[in-house]
Amino acid sequence: MRNNPRLLLATDLSARCDRALDRAMLLSRQLSGSLVAAHVVENRIVNANLSGDEEIRAAILDDFPELAGIERLVIAHGSVPSTIAGLADELHCDLIITGVARYNNLGDFIVGTAVDHLVRQARVPVLVVKRRARHDYQRLLVATDFSSCSRHALEEAAILFPTAPIRLVHAYHVPYESWLKSEGVREEIYAETEKELHDFLAGSNIGTLEGRLETRPVYGELETVVAQQLRETRSDLLVLGTHGKSGFAYATVGSHAADLLASMPCDILMIRETHR
Known part of the structure; x- marks a missing residue:
């Protein structure tokens, strides 16, 4: 991996992805790298309240103001795993960071199908975040x-x-x-x-x-x-x-x-x- 790597945060921007977001921001500082966030809209999902990518972007930044400080926020459309893997190649990213599908207090982590497929398809390392990012x-x-x-x-x-x-x-x-x-x-x-x-x-x-x-x-x-x-x-x-x-x-x-x-x-x- 090169010096000052570019990291790609793959997130659906739900509350369960807060851990991946926190780890991505901490890791980008630790590695003196840059951070790109990507949110993929599945083609089959249509939100009647949001008519285009700019409205989606504005809504995301309202809910997640931390993302305003990253290098770039990408809104993409398609299958989540293949789109994220493609973005990592296109943007010359060195590491993909993502979260898990579900977490409960009993310590049962369930990796969603999208995460499984992403690991299969990505040509760069994939970091699956499960724990809160309290330190390096x-x-x-x-x-x-x-x-x-x-x-x-x-x-x-x-x-x-x-x-x-x-x-x-x-x-x-x-x-x-x-x-x-x-x-x-x-x-x-x-x-x-x-x-x-x-x-x-x-x-x-x-x-x-x-x-x-x-x-x-x-x-x-x-x-x-x-x-x-x-x-x-x-x-x-x-x-x-x-x-x-x-x-x-x-x-x-x-x-x-x-x-x-x-x-x-x-x-x-x-x-x-x-x-x-």
């Missing part, structure tokens, strides 16, 4: 399966947040565990996993990570391991990598990616390995 991100948790896309996610996150401590976690299993109960087998698998982790890091451009990267192979199911590591580290940002060709369905955490995006309680940064 303090600690990052990066999940890895030792793929090139998870390496790219680690490197990009390290550049984007150059001072935050990072824990790199890999969830592993013992094959045929119900049959192989030997403690020696588990120790052997752990040693192999540690070697894979060492080799993974040896192939990374991690010069900027010295002194702030901690690695942790952890036995268990991915979702359980990630949740436990978030609690243990008190990380406020989870970073996942996705493949450029396969898209969101084949993220670095495989078919579990959608589950993680929906269930984890913190903000999630999806970084796609692709060439612009």
Whole structure:
């Protein structure tokens, strides 16, 4: 990601998007970047009280005066995911910031279909904001399966947040565990996993990570391991990598990616390995 990045806030401007708006404004200051806000009007939705884009713009600024200080407010029409992804390319944005579809006090986050599709279609990283933006991100948790896309996610996150401590976690299993109960087998698998982790890091451009990267192979199911590591580290940002060709369905955490995006309680940064 370049210096002084351009950030794109994708918002429906409802109350549930306040968190994404606050995080976008905080992040633009933290990164010394510029901020563009985009509101997409679905083609099938017609508001009889608003006859054109300028009236929509005026109504938005009346409700959200904070947006008057951003670089640009874009009113667009079409399918939300594809339009936002297209705007990110057209406006040369480096990061898309959006919110979740619904949040309740029980901690149940539900990512809407539009967010899922946006992650699939966007060629730049997508930050899904769930928590209130009370401060800069303090600690990052990066999940890895030792793929090139998870390496790219680690490197990009390290550049984007150059001072935050990072824990790199890999969830592993013992094959045929119900049959192989030997403690020696588990120790052997752990040693192999540690070697894979060492080799993974040896192939990374991690010069900027010295002194702030901690690695942790952890036995268990991915979702359980990630949740436990978030609690243990008190990380406020989870970073996942996705493949450029396969898209969101084949993220670095495989078919579990959608589950993680929906269930984890913190903000999630999806970084796609692709060439612009």
